[in-house]
Amino acid sequence: MIAVFKHELKSYFHSLTAYVFGAFLLAFVGVGSMLYNLQAAVSNFEFVLSFGCLIFVLIIPILTMRVISEERKQKTDQLLYSLPISTTDVVVGKYLALLVIYLIPLCIISIYPLIFKRFGDVYLLTSYGSILAFFILGAALISIGVFISSLTENQGLAAGISVALILLNYYSVSLSEYVSSTAMGTVIALCVLILALGAVIRYLTKNENLAYGVCIVLILAVAAVTYFDVKKFEGLLPNIMKTLSLFERFYAFVNGVFDMTAIVYYLTVIAFFLFLSVQSLEKRRYN
Amino acid sequence: MISVEHLTKCYGDFMAVQDLSFEIDEGHVYGFLGPNGAGKTTTMNIMTGCLSATEGHVRIDGYDIFEEPYKAKKLIGYLPEHPPLYMNETPLEYLRFVGEAKGLRGAELKRQIEDVMERTRITNVRNRRISELSKGYKQRVGIAQALLGNPKVIILDEPTVGLDPIQILEIRDLIKELGRTHTVIFSSHILSEVQAICDRIIMIARGKLVAFGDRDDLEKMLMRPNEIIITSDASAESIKEILGGVSHITDLQFEEKGPGYVTAHVSTDHENIYDISRAIFTAFAEKGQALLEMTLKKANLEDVFIELTERSVNDANAPESQNAEPAESEVDGQ
Structure with missing residues (x-):
């Protein structure tokens, strides 16, 4: 794992990716703090971060697009499979390298509140609480990016899907207001989602029976709930979209609440997507 | 290991x-x-x-x-x-x-x-x-x-x-x-x-x-019969007759090579190919026929390889017809 970690870190600094990522993040947060803290003279650094997290839509895919897809393209994944290291080592090693690359600009950013403190009243606890949450939010998004990169050998495709997913997640709360909250609308949306899930399962496992099985069981469950208590579905879809939003939970920190459930949620997302990445790599061995 | x-x-x-x-x-x-x-x-x-x-x-x-x-x-x-x-x-x-x-x-x-x-x-x-x-x-x-x-x-x-x-x-x-x-x-x-x-x-x-x-074992074990290629101005029938007295010949095939010349591919399963070439030479000499050319072709792994892979292809495609083919060529040689 250490070998993969060191190698990955080095290769990121060999290419421009790490620098581009850091530069974008610093520039965006810098512009944010200029607008909020300097021009508008707001003493809350956390508002800058809540503005800054929009840049994740662009820079996380840049960072993660090549992490696994490039191995496939250059056929170096064969080397990784034949070395005496486990797939988990590979994925975790790569992920940790990405976190370090992400941490470097973040370390610079965490000096800002201290600088502002010299010129006025800055509430450091919420500032650093938000920076921590900002870090974990980014870490969760990176884990999603890693997973998407493991699905394809085309970097561009990986980046595109990541941008779309993160953007969708970013706007999911605003979108949820436009989503039908009636029970019938939810049932239809759930069925569509279940079919999409079935398609993903089929693509990942190449096992049609499993995909059909999962679809049928879930659709039957939805049908059963619809039959017995259709009211349960009212407003469910917007709720789901709100609950799944990674960004929405971050705003709690910005508002000065250190939300432990959000931290746990982020960690769960990280573990889940890293697990999926390992499975996606393992699957290549079983195709 | x-x-x-x-x-x-x-x-x-x-x-x-x-x-x-x-x-x-x-x-x-x-x-x-x-x-x-x-x-x-x-x-x-x-x-x-x-x-x-x-x-x-x-x-x-x-x-x-x-x-x-x-x-x-x-x-x-x-x-x-x-x-x-x-x-x-x-x-x-x-x-x-x-x-x-x-x-x-x-x-x-x-x-x-x-x-x-x-x-x-x-x-x-x-x-x-x-x-x-x-x-x-x-x-x-x-x-x-x-x-x-x-x-x-x-x-x-x-x-x-x-x-x-x-x-x-x-x-x-x-x-x-x-x-x-x-x-x-x-x-x-x-x-x-x-x-x-x-x-x-x-x-x-x-x-x-x-x-x-x-x-080496593989070459020995799986080698196809060694082949002697002879060219003569005798007719195919008379070559067949002359070679009738030579033992260890498993296959004989003819090829017209210009007017009056015939090339014969003689296959043998004898271990020492020189024994057979000597026997062929003597047989021709006894009948007063001339051997214009005689080439010894030793089997190599290439032949073994081609034969084995073809055999396994035949096995897969038509397991029954496979036995018929060698039998036919043997009749040809007699």
């Missing part, structure tokens, strides 16, 4: 490898031979843990590659068909990564890297980017990677494909050299290459084992 037991691999409906079993002993150079698409790469990928098997086991020094991959993989160095190189690194950086992943650290890592670079003769390009290296050098970096950690077995998948003739010779020499210190398995679809380097041969076709054993 390595035991492959009833290995089967299916891609959907397609059986890439079918019930393959063989044992690899220590201290030999094994040639893994088969036409394109025979399942060589699939088998090697399974042996090195890059691919799962549908059925069967691979054990390396007693460690199952699927159940104890860590211990098993430490005993193997593998160079896949496309050398898995990070193009924007230098050989030194690349080897350092592979060495660390194989668990080498500090002075030992440095020593081994120097050692494998020396052996594969890439020390002079150690600080150039791999993407700038020639194909032959890339292949060497790939082999150097496989040698790190001093594994007992080196598995090379078509290491000479796509190289120019001089590079091919260099890589072959390198493999021969490795054969002195390691067990080497390397795959190829070029027979002469395997004949030149290996002392044991595993031959597969259509995912099935068709022959396995010592190169």
Whole structure:
């Protein structure tokens, strides 16, 4: 794992990716703090971060697009499979390298509140609480990016899907207001989602029976709930979209609440997507 | 050392490898031979843990590659068909990564890297980017990677494909050299290459084992009857008559070669081909016929290879008609 970690870190600094990522993040947060803290003279650094997290839509895919897809393209994944290291080592090693690359600009950013403190009243606890949450939010998004990169050998495709997913997640709360909250609308949306899930399962496992099985069981469950208590579905879809939003939970920190459930949620997302990445790599061995 | 037991691999409906079993002993150079698409790469990928098997086991020094991959993989160095190189690194950086992943650290890592670079003769390009290296050098970096950690077995998948003739010779020499210190398995679809380097041969076709054993034994055991080609101005009928008195002739085929000349291909199963050529010569002399030309054609592995692979294809396609064909040609010869 250490070998993969060191190698990955080095290769990121060999290419421009790490620098581009850091530069974008610093520039965006810098512009944010200029607008909020300097021009508008707001003493809350956390508002800058809540503005800054929009840049994740662009820079996380840049960072993660090549992490696994490039191995496939250059056929170096064969080397990784034949070395005496486990797939988990590979994925975790790569992920940790990405976190370090992400941490470097973040370390610079965490000096800002201290600088502002010299010129006025800055509430450091919420500032650093938000920076921590900002870090974990980014870490969760990176884990999603890693997973998407493991699905394809085309970097561009990986980046595109990541941008779309993160953007969708970013706007999911605003979108949820436009989503039908009636029970019938939810049932239809759930069925569509279940079919999409079935398609993903089929693509990942190449096992049609499993995909059909999962679809049928879930659709039957939805049908059963619809039959017995259709009211349960009212407003469910917007709720789901709100609950799944990674960004929405971050705003709690910005508002000065250190939300432990959000931290746990982020960690769960990280573990889940890293697990999926390992499975996606393992699957290549079983195709 | 390595035991492959009833290995089967299916891609959907397609059986890439079918019930393959063989044992690899220590201290030999094994040639893994088969036409394109025979399942060589699939088998090697399974042996090195890059691919799962549908059925069967691979054990390396007693460690199952699927159940104890860590211990098993430490005993193997593998160079896949496309050398898995990070193009924007230098050989030194690349080897350092592979060495660390194989668990080498500090002075030992440095020593081994120097050692494998020396052996594969890439020390002079150690600080150039791999993407700038020639194909032959890339292949060497790939082999150097496989040698790190001093594994007992080196598995090379078509290491000479796509190289120019001089590079091919260099890589072959390198493999021969490795054969002195390691067990080497390397795959190829070029027979002469395997004949030149290996002392044991595993031959597969259509995912099935068709022959396995010592190169010399295999040549002896599976050799097609040796062939003598004679040209004479006698008619085909009279040649048939003259050769009627010569024993050990298994097949006789004629070919018109211009007006008045006939070329006959005489096949024999006699061990010493000179005995037969002497007998033919005497037979012609007794009848007062002239032998205008006589060429001895010794069977080689190429023929064995073609025959075996064709046989296995026939087996797969039409198992019944296969027996009929040789019988017909025998009648022809009588």
